[in-house]
């Protein structure tokens with residue numbers, strides 16, 4: 001038996017751990033694994049792929065990125081189909097299906113985010129043997145309590161904050177760190193708490209910059225002359241708007257710029273020298289943490305198990321310390337956001353972190 005795997009959408013630390021897990025588990029069953037390159041693009045005739053044997057995945061656990069490559073552009077860019085639902089055009093699907101048939105692929109493991117899994121759902125509904133593996137550093141999918149890549153991204157935020165602390169203290173400055181997370185504040189909240197931020201601004205909690213400025217003044221009065229502010233890229237400006245750069249190929253807006261805006265306002269309101277720093281794709285690169293290597297491995301193993309059991313149309317999911325699965329249709333387009341009254345936000349406030357509300 002032969003199965004396929006592809007990565008699609010943005011990359012994420014831990015993708016190679018999934019590939020490693022899939023190849024390891026499939027090899028034990030005597031199966032062959034085909035790795036399609038650059039997302040769904042690799043499915044287009046004549047097919048861009050490589051046969052993945054255990055020796056091809058040796059040593060990749062610790063590597064960031066993906067050995068298969070990925071894309072969020074290309075021929076599979078979803079177009080608006082029936083009832084305003086984005087669909088991949090029929091001729092593209094037909095061409096890709098030819099490759100699947102020629103290679104006799106009996107299961108296709110799609111490791112991707114919301115967009116790629118929506119495409120996966122379309123293909124499953126058209127009869128493809130699809131299995132989904134969720135991938136996002138944002139950790140914002142309702143159907144899974146944790147995704148690989150998140151812990152690595154948080155570690156990068158913590159490392160950045162550790163470094164910013166010392167320069168902020170030396171100069172008695174406010175430092176604003178803008179972090180990723182799209183419309184969810186998980187990276188900001190976890191990274192901010194672990195990195196000892198003094199203020200954390202989230203998409204889920206409307207904030208008032210004057211309240212942050214007052215927090216800075218109080219800290220100054222207590223003898224703390226530097227302040228670290230973490231702001232999520234998707235946090236809303238006081239008028240409710242998002243700070244954006246452009247639209248990307250998938251039609252999704254590219255977020256960015258809120259750190260600079262907040263820094264300028266805080267400097268104006270407090271009279272303190274303020275600098276901002278955008279962490280950007282550093283959060284997506286580099287070696288995955290041990291947790292992400294383990295999670296990626298377990299997700300890969302579960303994907304092969306689902307293939308063995310013929311349970312297609314399902315997405316691997318992590319719930320209550322167990323790796324299990326849910327129907328893909330229940331998983332896509334269901335965001336898990338920070339609860340403004342949740343225990344974690346309360347814990348942040350309890351240790352004196354200002355959320356700007």
Ligand SMILES: Nc1ncnc2c1ncn2[C@@H]1O[C@H](COP(=O)(O)OP(=O)(O)OP(=O)(O)O)[C@@H](O)[C@H]1O
Nearest residue numbers: 009010072076077078086112113114115116118119
């Ligand atoms: N709403 C959608 N419906 C169907 N396909 C989609 C949708 N949004 C995106 N896609 C397709 O999925 C692929 C990747 O999309 P996108 O760049 O959003 O990545 P993703 O899988 O959502 O991962 P992430 O956004 O976390 O990087 C592209 O081919 C894109 O056309």
Ligand SMILES: O=P(O)(O)OC[C@H]1O[C@](O)(CO)[C@@H](O)[C@@H]1O
Nearest residue numbers: 010136137138180181182248255
């Ligand atoms: O790599 P790109 O296309 O700029 O996408 C960046 C976005 O992708 C993510 O890294 C993951 O969804 C977001 O946190 C961020 O907004």
Ligand SMILES: [Mg+2]
Nearest residue numbers: 009113114115
């Ligand atoms: Mg997406």
